[in-house]
Amino acid sequence: MTNASIAYAGLGLGPTSGAYFIYEVDPGDVIVDTFQLKNTGDEIATFELFPIDAFLTDDGTFALGNEEDEQMTIGAWVEMDDADENGLTIYTVDPGEIVTGTFTLTIPKSLAPGDYVGAISAKGYTDPNAGAGGSVASIAQVGVRTYITVSGEGIMDFQWNSFGQEVLEDGSRQLNLGIKNEGNMMVTGNVAVTATNFFFLKDKFEVPLGNVLPGTDSLITMKWEDAPRAGLVRVKGTMTYQKGSMSGPIAEGDETYAGEVTKGTWVVILPLIETIISLVVFLIVFFILFKRHRKYKQAIKTYTSTTSKKDEPVTVVAARYNVNWKFFAKVNNVKSPYFVTKGQKLLVPKKGK
Numbered sequence: 001m002t003n004a005s006i007a008y009a010g011l012g013l014g015p016t017s018g019a020y021f022i023y024e025v026d027p028g029d030v031i032v033d034t035f036q037l038k039n040t041g042d043e044i045a046t047f048e049l050f051p052i053d054a055f056l057t058d059d060g061t062f063a064l065g066n067e068e069d070e071q072m073t074i075g076a077w078v079e080m081d082d083a084d085e086n087g088l089t090i091y092t093v094d095p096g097e098i099v100t101g102t103f104t105l106t107i108p109k110s111l112a113p114g115d116y117v118g119a120i121s122a123k124g125y126t127d128p129n130a131g132a133g134g135s136v137a138s139i140a141q142v143g144v145r146t147y148i149t150v151s152g153e154g155i156m157d158f159q160w161n162s163f164g165q166e167v168l169e170d171g172s173r174q175l176n177l178g179i180k181n182e183g184n185m186m187v188t189g190n191v192a193v194t195a196t197n198f199f200f201l202k203d204k205f206e207v208p209l210g211n212v213l214p215g216t217d218s219l220i221t222m223k224w225e226d227a228p229r230a231g232l233v234r235v236k237g238t239m240t241y242q243k244g245s246m247s248g249p250i251a252e253g254d255e256t257y258a259g260e261v262t263k264g265t266w267v268v269i270l271p272l273i274e275t276i277i278s279l280v281v282f283l284i285v286f287f288i289l290f291k292r293h294r295k296y297k298q299a300i301k302t303y304t305s306t307t308s309k310k311d312e313p314v315t316v317v318a319a320r321y322n323v324n325w326k327f328f329a330k331v332n333n334v335k336s337p338y339f340v341t342k343g344q345k346l347l348v349p350k351k352g353k
Helices: 273-300 314-318 325-331
Strands: 005-007 011-014 021-025 030-039 046-058 062-064 079-082 089-091 099-105 115-122 133-135 141-150 159-167 175-179 187-196 202-208 217-224 231-243 257-267 303-307 345-349
Touching: 005 257, 011 046, 011 115, 011 141, 021 030, 030 046, 030 089, 046 079, 046 141, 062 115, 089 099, 159 231, 159 257, 175 187, 175 231, 187 217, 273 303, 273 325, 273 345, 314 325
Parallel strands: 005 133, 021 141
Antiparallel strands: 011 030, 030 099, 046 062, 046 089, 046 115, 079 099, 115 141, 159 175, 175 217, 187 202, 187 231, 231 257, 303 345
């Protein structure tokens, strides 16, 4: 068993100015830039720096890729200039100390125009060759966002593919919007939704799209806070979108890369308990009516025709044939005041039936 201690340290990482690395480049460009690394803890600590691909989640949140995966974009285009012979970039930093380093970003000459995202990342490092008593840095991985826009013809191909709703575990409802960015530019915008019920009462709400990278499928979710308990609801959404950028949307009034699309869907809301009760009642009523109708059809087939010899109440005639008078009246289409007239054609049970 080793006696390694655990040093709790803090990590600060970023450009020498600004919060992110943001570049507008041409294919084939080579950029050298500087970063700052600070140990914000109270123990000496060792850090490893490396480039990594990143992505935007469905709600537009920046997220680091998996370090173990093959790097395809920024993670593959950046080289850390202080890397050792093993390709590792390691810094041991005293508490409060700030060190600077450089990296080289090489844009592939054949890279297609569009927006790309990645990060310069850092995490605590422990020398695998260190013996007992070595220091282990307990530090979460962090990354400085790196945004690249490659010049060229912009293609805006933003699609709204699906629009539906679902019931969540807590009984609330959620609207789901499936979108896809088939162009080569980052897209941002918002969705405005209007839900109109049977009584023409409207519920309005909005949700931002966040940033959607090129080639990305996203599922935008919207909590339907005031969904009715029951009824037929027309849900209509209007999605307004435009070219996004690393520092925000395009300038107001620039509609070169902007658009709007509207979709609608019908939502039938049936509460579970009420639906089950209604279904049971429906089945009972249906069964009763079905039996009556079947009995009536059988009577039509088995009854024989006769002629009334005098005027008399239908109750008397039905009793003579030992038949329920209401059923007898229905078979013979006798209406109120329920009298049979002399000479009237009647359907009656056959003898022995």
